Amino acid sequence: MVRMLASVALHLLANAVGLLIATLVLSGFSITPTAFIVAVLIFTVVEVILGPLMIKISVQYAPALRGGVALVTTLAGLVVTTVITDGLTINGLTAWAVGTLIVWLGGVLAALVLPLLLFRSVLRDENGRK
Numbered sequence: 001m002v003r004m005l006a007s008v009a010l011h012l013l014a015n016a017v018g019l020l021i022a023t024l025v026l027s028g029f030s031i032t033p034t035a036f037i038v039a040v041l042i043f044t045v046v047e048v049i050l051g052p053l054m055i056k057i058s059v060q061y062a063p064a065l066r067g068g069v070a071l072v073t074t075l076a077g078l079v080v081t082t083v084i085t086d087g088l089t090i091n092g093l094t095a096w097a098v099g100t101l102i103v104w105l106g107g108v109l110a111a112l113v114l115p116l117l118l119f120r121s122v123l124r125d126e127n128g129r130k
Contacts (some may be wrong), residue, residue: 011048013114016040018074018106019088025102028095035087042084046077074104 019040022029031039054069054076078100082088090096 010111010114010118012040012044013118014107014110015044015047015103017110017114018103019043021106022099022102026095026099028091029099029102030089032087035085039081039085039088043077043081046080047073050076070108071100071104074107075100078103 016036019031019036023031051069051073054073058069075096078088078090078096082090090099
């Protein structure tokens with residue numbers, strides 16, 4: 001149970017980092033401070049639901065596309081989040097394409113670094129091993 005909670009917290013934090021980086025770097029990518037939490041929650045829920053579904057579909061119908069599933073899932077998460085919430089706006093094709101890459105890469109990097117910084121003791125098993 002603790003591992004699952006740590007995993008959920010890590011996913012939320014990683015997506016928050018990715019969205020913040022995209023907001024800071026891209027001029028056509030903006031999110032209001034009041035809608036940030038809602039946008040992160042919606043984006044994370046969409047990614048968690050669509051990720052396994054898209055992987056299953058790609059393995060079944062297009063195995064060569066398996067590597068791009070994370071990017072497609074990120075793009076889908078951004079689309080759904082912009083439709084549901086007024087706080088996230090993405091204007092222009094460049095902002096959509098580069099924003100997807102930045103959010104994905106920021107999330108991946110955060111997912112790699114955050115466990116080392118925040119969850120080291122939580123993610124250990126009973127014997128103290130990683």
